[in-house]
Amino acid sequence: MCRFWDLTLMICFSVSVMFVGGDNMAELPPPKNLTFIWETPFRLSLTWEKPEDLDHSCRVNYTVLVYNSQNCSEKKESKRVQTQGCKFEISNENGLCISVITNPENCEQRVNSQATNISIAPPSVRLVKNRSNEYSHSKMKCTWVPVVDVQDLSLYYWLPRDESIKECKPDETMKTRGCIIHDEFLKEAMNIFYLFKGTYNGTSIINTFKDERPVDYVKLNKPQLTIHRDGQKLFFQANGSDLDEFTKECYMYNYTISKCNKNETTQLKKSQHDVQYDPACKYRARVQLIFSSNCGNGRSDPSDEVEYGADNDPKLPALLAVIIIPLIVSFCLLVSLVLLRRHKDIIFPKIPEPSLLFKDMLINNIRTPEELQSPAAGRLYIPLEEVVESKISLEPDTPFVPTMKNEAK
Numbered sequence: 001m002c003r004f005w006d007l008t009l010m011i012c013f014s015v016s017v018m019f020v021g022g023d024n025m026a027e028l029p030p031p032k033n034l035t036f037i038w039e040t041p042f043r044l045s046l047t048w049e050k051p052e053d054l055d056h057s058c059r060v061n062y063t064v065l066v067y068n069s070q071n072c073s074e075k076k077e078s079k080r081v082q083t084q085g086c087k088f089e090i091s092n093e094n095g096l097c098i099s100v101i102t103n104p105e106n107c108e109q110r111v112n113s114q115a116t117n118i119s120i121a122p123p124s125v126r127l128v129k130n131r132s133n134e135y136s137h138s139k140m141k142c143t144w145v146p147v148v149d150v151q152d153l154s155l156y157y158w159l160p161r162d163e164s165i166k167e168c169k170p171d172e173t174m175k176t177r178g179c180i181i182h183d184e185f186l187k188e189a190m191n192i193f194y195l196f197k198g199t200y201n202g203t204s205i206i207n208t209f210k211d212e213r214p215v216d217y218v219k220l221n222k223p224q225l226t227i228h229r230d231g232q233k234l235f236f237q238a239n240g241s242d243l244d245e246f247t248k249e250c251y252m253y254n255y256t257i258s259k260c261n262k263n264e265t266t267q268l269k270k271s272q273h274d275v276q277y278d279p280a281c282k283y284r285a286r287v288q289l290i291f292s293s294n295c296g297n298g299r300s301d302p303s304d305e306v307e308y309g310a311d312n313d314p315k316l317p318a319l320l321a322v323i324i325i326p327l328i329v330s331f332c333l334l335v336s337l338v339l340l341r342r343h344k345d346i347i348f349p350k351i352p353e354p355s356l357l358f359k360d361m362l363i364n365n366i367r368t369p370e371e372l373q374s375p376a377a378g379r380l381y382i383p384l385e386e387v388v389e390s391k392i393s394l395e396p397d398t399p400f401v402p403t404m405k406n407e408a409k
Contacts, residue, residue: 028060028102028113029053031084036098036120039087041165041208042158042193044096047085051102051113058107065099066090070119072097089160091193091208095122125205127153127196128177133211134219135298137245138186141219142168142194143178150198150205157181158193165195186214187245218291218298220251225287227308234277234308238287240300250295256302258284283308 029051037045046064054060061082068074074094079086080103090096098120102113128144135141146153155168168179186192192214196207211217223240238253255266255273260281266273267290284307291298340347 025109025111028058028104028107028110030113030116031062031100031102032116034098034100034116034118036118040158041195041206042089042091042210044088044090045085046087046098046100048100048116050084055107058110059105060107061103061105063101063103063112065101065115067097067099068094070095070097070121072099072117089191089193089210091210092120092122093207093209096120123205123207124203125200127198127200127205127207131194131209133214133217135186135214135217136219136221136242138182138184140181140183140186140192140214140217141178142181143174143176144196146177148200150200153196153198155179156195156197158195159183159185159189160191160193161185161189189213213296215291215296216298218296220289220291220298220300222301223287223289223303225285225303225306227283227285227306229277229308232277233274234283236273236275236285236287238271238273238289238303240271240289243289246291246295250292252290252292254288254290256286256288279309282310 031048031051034046034048036047039045044066048062051060061080062084064079064081064086065072065076066078066088067076068090077088077090079088096119097117099115099117101115104110104112126147127150129147130145132143133140142155144155154170156165157168158165162185166183168181170177170179190213192211194209194211196209198205221240221242223238226237226239228235228237236255236257238255240251243251249269251269253268253271253273255268257264257266257273257275259275259278284305286302286305288302289300
């Protein structure tokens, strides 16, 4: 019982010390006079002063956060530094929000300070939209859509390994606005920066953008697909025309195969794919090259569809018999009924009525019960006397008028 009370008192004491100690923790003062300057269109330099009222024995460092928006909510970049300043390679596409926080290293009873914030406004005019990139063999194809009418719009790019900004010459053969960057260091670059420059309403406008590494925009040529049969196996072979820039582990093959109108998708690391052949089915196939996420990102357009075999479904004859035979029987029955109605007089002729002779025979041969008891019941048939006209004469419709002979003079 005493041990239970001792344990309870120890827990209560520990909790009390925790809360009391937390109440005694004080925040460090924030940095002072946070300022910025653009050393280049893509390099932002930040400086600030050491916080006031800081003990000489208290050592601190600083956390710098740079958000890609003015409200400190979008994607951010961060650094932890010992000095009162740092630099970021960043663009000002949507404006920036910058926060600097003082962190204690060996300061007793002190916690992180409140953030000191400043914001940087975005460009007053947005020059382009719908940007897209395609990388292949040390070339980057860049396209965009102008937002405003700027006659002298031009594109420049910068790789962090270079000291100078280079211009991307427009390509007149492209149907859309764009240019092609030729640089042998694109493949190894971790980031690439773009600068659009133009004059709008008499004012020079600059827009900057930062994109991921160029290999995240790989565009592969459309492959070709061939199909051949070997025994009971059907082999699908993909042939690409630009698979020599990276190692073979960087390429994936996405097969879409239709067998008897049933689709199946398979992703492989090898260019050849085989399946068990079914002679009753028709095969349709496509293949698409995928750039592996281990090397970057990108893909090709699907290949043209290739067909093999014919649709000979073993269930098809039975299915057709079930459908077609009742239709044929119904059609024949309908035709028979129509013909029967149309030619019923020929098929079922009318039986003529019996003559008077046969009627009289039937009537005279009818015997009553009295006649059956009479000895004259076996009398012979006496035909009825037919009335026949004995004299037939024809008279003219007009009376005959005799002609008079001329008297002799």
